[in-house]
């Protein structure tokens with residue numbers, strides 16, 4: 001049961017943050033249900049709502065599943081018209097389904113990083129770079145004196161520092177030509193780290209600079225090359241660059257992952273998935289959801305078509321398609337819930353029953369019952385019976401036409417000896433509910449729409 005009052009009372013004026021919370025809460029709850037056990041969610045957000053989002057995510061995903069907040073440098077030049085400070089960045093807030101077992105992939109090493117490795121002594125093991133032999137961490141065996149090949153004696157590590165390895169280990173490293181004494185053999189010794197022995201990649205960091213992942217202008221340019229907009233007002237203000245989404249894919253996906261973007265907008269995510277597949281031979285698939293039918297058709301799907309099949313750009317150059325393909329589906333059913341999260345008046349018992357069953361069990365209702373459920377007992381799943389009281393299913397035997405769980409209503413429900421989950425508008429059974437093994441869930445809030 002959510003503890004957050006996300007709907008607000010009737011007649012109450014919601015402020016901007018409340019409205020944003022009301023909009024996001026049910027969507028995030030639903031997204032959590034879609035996440036694989038080893039999955040993670042990346043949310044791009046600006047400073048207006050990042051604090052609110054963190055609280056919301058702590059509530060829904062659990063504070064223990066917070067992974068990191070990335071700062072993305074989204075612009076390359078300051079806005080002189082800024083009222084206060086010119087904003088350079090957005091955030092990407094990351095939560096995992098289970099942060100303690102979630103592991104990001106390493107990122108490919110950059111040429112710049114590799115360029116730091118050299119081979120001045122022509123070591124047959126290849127290029128290397130040095131790392132300090134001394135560190136600040138106290139190490140009782142790290143205070144010995146060292147004699148350099150040139151004969152210079154170094155009495156002890158630099159003040160306040162300790163050699164990282166014991167004297168025995170140091171001698172072993174030196175024997176294996178893993179100590180660098182400088183060109184004339186008298187420098188403070190350093191340890192040689194060979195490129196072929198370092199991790200095959202770099203640990204992702206939390207500062208993402210546009211040089212590596214692109215900025216909003218780059219995102220806009222990519223989009224304008226792929227979609228013709230009628231007026232410049234129609235152009236998305238802040239489409240993401242594909243390189244930014246590719247960075248997320250590199251960190252958080254396997255080559256066969258399914259990537260969901262429920263706020264698809266200009267379709268950067270689908271584009272980035274196909275690009276990443278092309279670059280690393282992956283077979284990732286994507287699902288993009290866009291609420292606005294006009295945007296979905298002309299922008300999201302329009303872009304994807306050109307990305308897949310190829311196009312001619314403004315300079316008349318033919319750009320090859322990335323291949324693969326996609327299916328465009330339109331949801332034609334009316335939503336079950338209105339904008340405030342209340343069940344819409346014309347929703348039937350059978351329709352809500354399907355939703356309740358899915359929310360409770362994560363599975364579909366049996367085909368016999370699909371669209372035809374007509375008993376408050378929807379079925380038994382993993383030893384628990386699932387009931388729904390809604391829309392007068394009990395033919396008005398009770399308070400508010402059978403939507404409220406009372407003692408007399410319970411007495412006429414189909415019996416089940418084991419634990420029961422009952423969805424209803426309210427619970428008036430008091431302590432008896434516990435004695436009868438009932439877990440009560442209040443509609444519509446518990447439906448986690």
Ligand SMILES: C[S@@+](CC[C@H](N)C(=O)[O-])C[C@H]1O[C@@H](n2cnc3c(N)ncnc32)[C@H](O)[C@@H]1O
Pocket residue numbers: 027236238239240241262263264265266267268269289290291292295
């Ligand atoms: C800020 S844009 C996304 C930008 C996107 N990342 C890009 O690179 O273009 C947000 C989009 O989400 C859509 N949207 C908002 N609420 C939605 C919902 N509940 N379901 C699906 N799409 C939604 C909006 O119509 C809008 O196109």
